[in-house]
Amino acid sequence: MKITKTKLDGCFIIEPTILKDKRGYFYESFNSKKFNELTGLNINFVQDNQALSSKGVLRGLHYQVGKDAQAKLVRVLKGKVLDVAVDIRKESPTYGEYVSVKLSAKNHKQLFVPRGFAHGYIVLSKTALFFYKCDNFYNKQAEGGIMYNDPTISIDWKLPQSEFIISEKDKVQPSIENAKI
Numbered sequence: 075m076k077i078t079k080t081k082l083d084g085c086f087i088i089e090p091t092i093l094k095d096k097r098g099y100f101y102e103s104f105n106s107k108k109f110n111e112l113t114g115l116n117i118n119f120v121q122d123n124q125a126l127s128s129k130g131v132l133r134g135l136h137y138q139v140g141k142d143a144q145a146k147l148v149r150v151l152k153g154k155v156l157d158v159a160v161d162i163r164k165e166s167p168t169y170g171e172y173v174s175v176k177l178s179a180k181n182h183k184q185l186f187v188p189r190g191f192a193h194g195y196i197v198l199s200k201t202a203l204f205f206y207k208c209d210n211f212y213n214k215q216a217e218g219g220i221m222y223n224d225p226t227i228s229i230d231w232k233l234p235q236s237e238f239i240i241s242e243k244d245k246v247q248p249s250i251e252n253a254k255i
């Protein structure tokens with residue numbers, strides 16, 4: 075398993091070791107002992123989520139506030155997405171900055187999104203099956219969001235905006251400046 079740091083402290087890319095043979099491949103998609111040893115963290119994931127979306131679907135930018143904040147370990151089981159993590163830690167030197175990485179069933183890459191980040195993704199393939207682990211439970215009352223096209227973050231979503239498929243909720247999210255963080 076290879077860990078690659080990003081420019082945002084605490085947010086990193088994981089590339090698992092893929093074991094191939096004449097039948098196909100096998101790999102440990104998550105191993106808490108190896109994950110915590112390699113990252114130096116002590117993460118206890120408590121909830122798994124899965125979402126199926128078609129091309130152009132953009133989910134995000136979402137987070138949960140306060141004691142309900144969630145760290146996420148995200149990956150793609152089918153298709154390809156551009157995954158985006160935005161640093162919304164007020165005291166962070168990279169506050170308001172983002173990293174994006176293409177996650178696909180083919181590259182097996184995973185992104186660890188720490189607490190204190192907003193998260194979103196856009197589907198680049200015909201469909202994408204998205205799977206992620208959370209280290210805190212869902213709490214609707216603690217949900218927060220930021221507009222996907224906030225000009226102060228200026229995310230390059232890689233597809234023309236005319237192709238975006240966005241929930242009614244995500245069409246009216248606040249700017250990062252006005253978000254409840």
Ligand SMILES: Cc1cn([C@H]2C[C@H](O)[C@@H](COP(=O)(O)OP(=O)(O)O[C@H]3O[C@H](C)C(=O)[C@H](O)[C@H]3O)O2)c(=O)[nH]c1=O
Pocket residue numbers: 123125133134136137146193194195212241
């Ligand atoms: C997140 C979540 C949602 N729900 C229910 C609430 C709605 O009835 C339905 C769809 O929720 P929503 O439209 O918020 O789903 P996404 O737009 O995929 O939200 C996710 O999008 C970005 C990418 C994230 O990182 C978050 O995990 C999450 O906010 O599932 C649950 O029952 N449990 C949950 O943990």
